[in-house]
Amino acid sequence: MSTPASPTPASPHPAVPFGQLRKPEAGNEALRPDPNAGRRSAISAKAFSSWYGSFQALHSLSMEVPVNEVTALIGPSGCGKSTFLRWMNRMNDMISSARAEGTLDLHGTNLLAPSTDVVELRRRVGMVFQKPNPFPKSIYDNIAYGPRLHRSMGRSDLDDLVEQALKAAALWNEVKDRLRASALGLSGGQQQRLCIARAIAVGPEVLLMDEPCSALDPRSTAAIEELISQLSEQYTIVIVTHNMQQAARVSDRTAFFYEGRLVECDETERIFTRPKHKQTEDYVTGRFG
Amino acid sequence: MPSTPAIRADRGQPSSQAGRVALNRGFLLVCLVATNFAVLLLAVLLISIAYKGLPWLFDFASIKASFSEGGDGFAGFKHWFRWEFFTEFTSRKAKSAGIRAPLWGSVWVCAICALTALPVGVGTAIYLEEFAPRNRVTRFIQTNIRNLAGVPSIVYGILGLTAFSRLFRVFGADEAWSIGDPESLFYLQLPFGQGVLAGGLTLMLVILPIIIIASQEAFRSIPNSLREASLALGSTKWQTVWNVTLPAAIPMIMTGSILAISRAIGEAAPLLVLGVPLFISNTPINMMSDFTILPMQIYNWASRPQEDFHGIAAAAIIVLLVVLLTFNAIAVFIRQKLHRSLA
Numbered sequence: 001m002s003t004p005a006s007p008t009p010a011s012p013h014p015a016v017p018f019g020q021l022r023k024p025e026a027g028n029e030a031l032r033p034d035p036n037a038g039r040r041s042a043i044s045a046k047a048f049s050s051w052y053g054s055f056q057a058l059h060s061l062s063m064e065v066p067v068n069e070v071t072a073l074i075g076p077s078g079c080g081k082s083t084f085l086r087w088m089n090r091m092n093d094m095i096s097s098a099r100a101e102g103t104l105d106l107h108g109t110n111l112l113a114p115s116t117d118v119v120e121l122r123r124r125v126g127m128v129f130q131k132p133n134p135f136p137k138s139i140y141d142n143i144a145y146g147p148r149l150h151r152s153m154g155r156s157d158l159d160d161l162v163e164q165a166l167k168a169a170a171l172w173n174e175v176k177d178r179l180r181a182s183a184l185g186l187s188g189g190q191q192q193r194l195c196i197a198r199a200i201a202v203g204p205e206v207l208l209m210d211e212p213c214s215a216l217d218p219r220s221t222a223a224i225e226e227l228i229s230q231l232s233e234q235y236t237i238v239i240v241t242h243n244m245q246q247a248a249r250v251s252d253r254t255a256f257f258y259e260g261r262l263v264e265c266d267e268t269e270r271i272f273t274r275p276k277h278k279q280t281e282d283y284v285t286g287r288f289g
Numbered sequence: 290m291p292s293t294p295a296i297r298a299d300r301g302q303p304s305s306q307a308g309r310v311a312l313n314r315g316f317l318l319v320c321l322v323a324t325n326f327a328v329l330l331l332a333v334l335l336i337s338i339a340y341k342g343l344p345w346l347f348d349f350a351s352i353k354a355s356f357s358e359g360g361d362g363f364a365g366f367k368h369w370f371r372w373e374f375f376t377e378f379t380s381r382k383a384k385s386a387g388i389r390a391p392l393w394g395s396v397w398v399c400a401i402c403a404l405t406a407l408p409v410g411v412g413t414a415i416y417l418e419e420f421a422p423r424n425r426v427t428r429f430i431q432t433n434i435r436n437l438a439g440v441p442s443i444v445y446g447i448l449g450l451t452a453f454s455r456l457f458r459v460f461g462a463d464e465a466w467s468i469g470d471p472e473s474l475f476y477l478q479l480p481f482g483q484g485v486l487a488g489g490l491t492l493m494l495v496i497l498p499i500i501i502i503a504s505q506e507a508f509r510s511i512p513n514s515l516r517e518a519s520l521a522l523g524s525t526k527w528q529t530v531w532n533v534t535l536p537a538a539i540p541m542i543m544t545g546s547i548l549a550i551s552r553a554i555g556e557a558a559p560l561l562v563l564g565v566p567l568f569i570s571n572t573p574i575n576m577m578s579d580f581t582i583l584p585m586q587i588y589n590w591a592s593r594p595q596e597d598f599h600g601i602a603a604a605a606i607i608v609l610l611v612v613l614l615t616f617n618a619i620a621v622f623i624r625q626k627l628h629r630s631l632a
Contacts, residue, residue: 091521096423123523133514135533145532146522195518202522 041105042067042206042236043088048102050083052095057083060102061262063255065206070228070237072247072268075257075283081240084257085208088238089125090118106206123150126204130211132191134183134198139166139175142183142194146202161201169197170227189220196227200235207231209239213246225250244284248272256280338610342603346371374604378570379586383597386590388605393572394485394580395554395612401489401576402496402553407546409493410500414542417501418508419530438498446562449491454563456480469575476575483564484577491559496549503545507538540627544620551616555609557584583609 043065050058058080065071073081083092090111092098103110111121123146134142143162147153153161162179166172171193175186183194192212199207209228213221228237228250241247247254248268255265256279264271264280275281282288351368354360377387413434421427451457460466460479467478481487511534519529560582567589569581583605590602 089521091517094517094520119523119525121523122521127517127521129514129517129521131514133512133518135515135518136537145519146524149522149524149528198518198522 040067041065042107043238044105045084046103046105048084048087048100048104050080050087050092050098050100052083053097057260058100059260063262063265065236065238066253067236068232068234069252070232070239070250072251072254073238073240073257074242074244074247074254075263076288077242078259079257080260081255081257082210085210085238085240087112088206088208089122089127090116091122091127093118123202124204125206125208126199126202127208128192128195128199128210128212131215132188132195134186134191134194136182136184138180139183139186139194140179142198143201146198150202165197165201166194168200168231169193170223170230171197187220189216189223192216192220192224193227196224196231200231204235206236206238209237211240211242214242221246244272244286256283258283338603338606341600342605342607345374345600345604346607374601379568379590383590383595383601386598386601388583388586388608390569390572391581391583391586391605392608394488394569395582397485397573397578397580398488398492398560398582399550399554401485402492403546403550405490406493406496406500406549410497410546411504411542413497413501414504414508415530415535418505419534420526434498434501438502440498441558442495442556443558443562445491445494446559448494449487449559450563453481453487453490454483471577472574474575476577478577482577483566483579484575485573485580486576488560488563488565488580488582491563492553492556495556495559496553499549499552500542500546503549504538504542507541507545508534510541511537540623543627544624547616547620547623551613551620554612554616555584557582557588560585583612 041064044063046062047060048058048062049056049060061084073085075081083098086092087100087104088106088111092100100112102112104112106121106125110116111125135145137145140162143165144158147158147161163172163176166175171190174190175181175194183191186194192215196207196212213224216224225246228239231237232252239247239251251268253265254268254271256263256271256275256277258279264275264277266275271280272284275284347369348371351365355362355365355369373385374387375392376389377385378390379388380386417427417431421430456479458480465479467476469476471478478484481490515533515537516529519533520526524532565581565585566579567581567585569579571578573580587602587605587609590598590605593599
C-alpha cells in the first residue's frame with residue numbers, strides 16, 4: 001500500500017515492535033529460528049474441558065498454538081471455538097457459570113491457575129471482537145486507553161506509540177489528520193482496524209480475534225486479512241472464523257471443532273487438501289455446516 | 290415430489306369489515322377524550338393559579354404605565370415585578386408577606402439532598418450493576434430498593450425524624466453536644482434537630498431509591514461490548530467503570546437525578562413530620578439553622594381564610610412551578626445533547 005504522506009518509508013511494519021516479543025531481524029542468521037523452532041508454542045492446551053453450568057462446551061481437547069503463526073479455529077456455530085478462544089485471556093471469567101478443567105498454558109504457565117493475574121494476562125493476550133467496539137472517545141484516546149492503564153508515559157512517548165499502533169494497523173494515513181475526532185465517526189472496517197491498533201498498543205504477545213470480519217463488507221475484510229498476515233510476523237494470532245476461505249487465506253494452521261471436540265488440527269494446507277477425518281473434509285468442502 | 294397440503298384460510302365466517310372500522314374509530318375517540326381531559330384539567334389549574342397569583346408577582350399598573358404614552362417601554366422592566374415578594378419574610382399581612390425564608394430553605398435543603406443522594410445513589414448502582422455477584426443477597430437488596438421507591442414519602446419523614454433529627458435518642462435530650470458558634474457557618478450539633486441538614490438528609494432518603502434505579506438503568510444500557518473491550522486491554526474492573534462505563538452512563542444518570550431532585554423540591558410531607566416551623570424570619574446560615582420550604586409555606590398560606598393569602602399562595606406556586614419546569618428542561622436538554630454525542 002502506498003504511504004506517500006507518511007514521514008517514515010512505506011513499510012508494512014513499524015520500526016519499533018510492541019511488547020517484549022521481537023521477531024529476529026532478517027539477515028541475522030544466528031537469531032533466525034530454524035523451522036522446528038517455529039513450532040514453539042505460545043499457548044498449549046492439554047486435556048482442556050469447559051462447562052457452562054452443567055453443559056459441557058469443550059471435551060478434553062489438546063492442541064498447540066505456535067509462536068508467530070496464525071492459527072484459525074473453524075467449525076459450525078456452537079462448536080465451542082469461541083469458548084476456547086475466550087478462555088485464552090480468561091474473558092469467560094465474566095460469565096459466572098463458566099468453568100474449565102485441564103491445563104491451558106501461556107508460555108508454560110497455566111493461565112487457569114487461581115494465582116494468575118488476569119489483568120496482566122489480558123495485557124499479554126489481546127483480543128479483537130466480532131463487532132467493532134471502539135470506546136465513545138476520540139481516535140487518539142481509544143489507542144492511548146490501554147497504554148495509560150499500564151504505565152505513565154510522557155506526552156511525546158504516547159503520541160509516538162499511538163502513531164506506531166495506527167501504522168501497524170494500516171490506519172494511520174486515513175486518520176492522522178483527525179486523531180481528536182470521535183472514533184464512532186469511522187466506518188465499520190476502520191473501526192475494526194482501530195480496535196486492532198488499540199489491542200496491539202499495549203504490547204501483547206498473542207492476539208485473539210473472534211470473527212473479526214463477520215460484521216464487515218468484503219473490501220474491509222480484505223484490508224483486515226492483509227493486516228493479519230502482516231501482524232503475524234510479530235504476534236501470535238488465533239482467529240475464530242466462520243469463513244473457510246478466510247481461514248485458508250490467512251492462517252498457517254487450522255483447527256476444526258465439531259460439537260465441543262477438536263476433530264483435527266494441522267497445517268492449513270493439509271486441512272483443506274487432504275484432511276485425516278471425513279468430518280473435516282465434509283465441512284471444508286461445504287457439504288455441511 | 291411430496292405434495293404439500295394446501296393451507297385453507299377460507300374457513301369460518303368472514304368478520305364484519307364495517308364493524309372493525311367502527312370499533313377502530315370508537316377506540317380512537319375514547320383515547321382522544323382521555324388525553325384531552327388530562328390536558329384540559331391541567332390548563333384549568335394553570336389558568337386559575339395564574340389568575341390568582343400573577344397580580345402578586347407583577348405590578349400590572351407599572352407595566353401599563355411603561356407601554357402607555359410617555360412610558361419607557363421595555364427599559365422599565367425592573368419595576369414590573371413585585372421584588373418584595375422574593376425579599377420579604379412571611380407576615381401576618383398578605384400585602385407585605387414574601388417567600389424569602391422558604392425559597393432559601395428549599396435551596397439549602399435541596400443542595401444538601403443532591404450532594405448526599407448523588408454519591409450514595411450512584412455508588413450503590415455501580416456496586417449492584419458492575420461488582421455485585423448475581424446471587425440471592427443481591428436480588429434481595431435489588432427487590433428492596435424497588436419497593437422503597439414506592440413507599441409514601443411521609444414514612445421517610447418518620448425515619449428522618451428518628452434517624453437524623455433525634456439520632457435514635459442516643460444523645461438523650463436535644464442539643465446534647467455541639468461545636469462551633471451557632472451564629473457562624475461552621476456549627477454542628479448532635480442530634481441534628483430540625484436544621485437544614487436533617488431536612489436534606491430526610492429528602493435524600495426519599496429520592497435515593499429513584500436515583501439508584503435510574504443509575505442502574507443507565508449502567509444496564511451500556512453495551513457489554515464496551516466493558517469487554519476495556520477488560521480485554523488488561524484494565525481492572527474499577528478502571529473499566531471509571532474510564533468507560535461511568536462516563537457513558539452519566540447522561541442518563543443526570544436525567545434521572547435531576548427529575549428526582551425536582552421531586553424533592555416539591556415534597557412537603559416528610560419535612561412536615563420533622564416538625565419544620567412555619568413562621569420563620571431568617572434564612573439558614575449553617576447546617577443546623579431552622580428553615581421552612583416552599584411547599585409548606587404554600588400549604589400554610591392556602592389554608593388561611595383570607596382571600597389575599599390565597600393569592601400569595603398561588604404566586605408561590607408559580608415560583609415553584611417555574612423552578613420545577615426549569616429543572617425538567619435542563620434534564621431534557623442534557624438527555625438530548627449527550628445522548629446524541631454517544632450514539
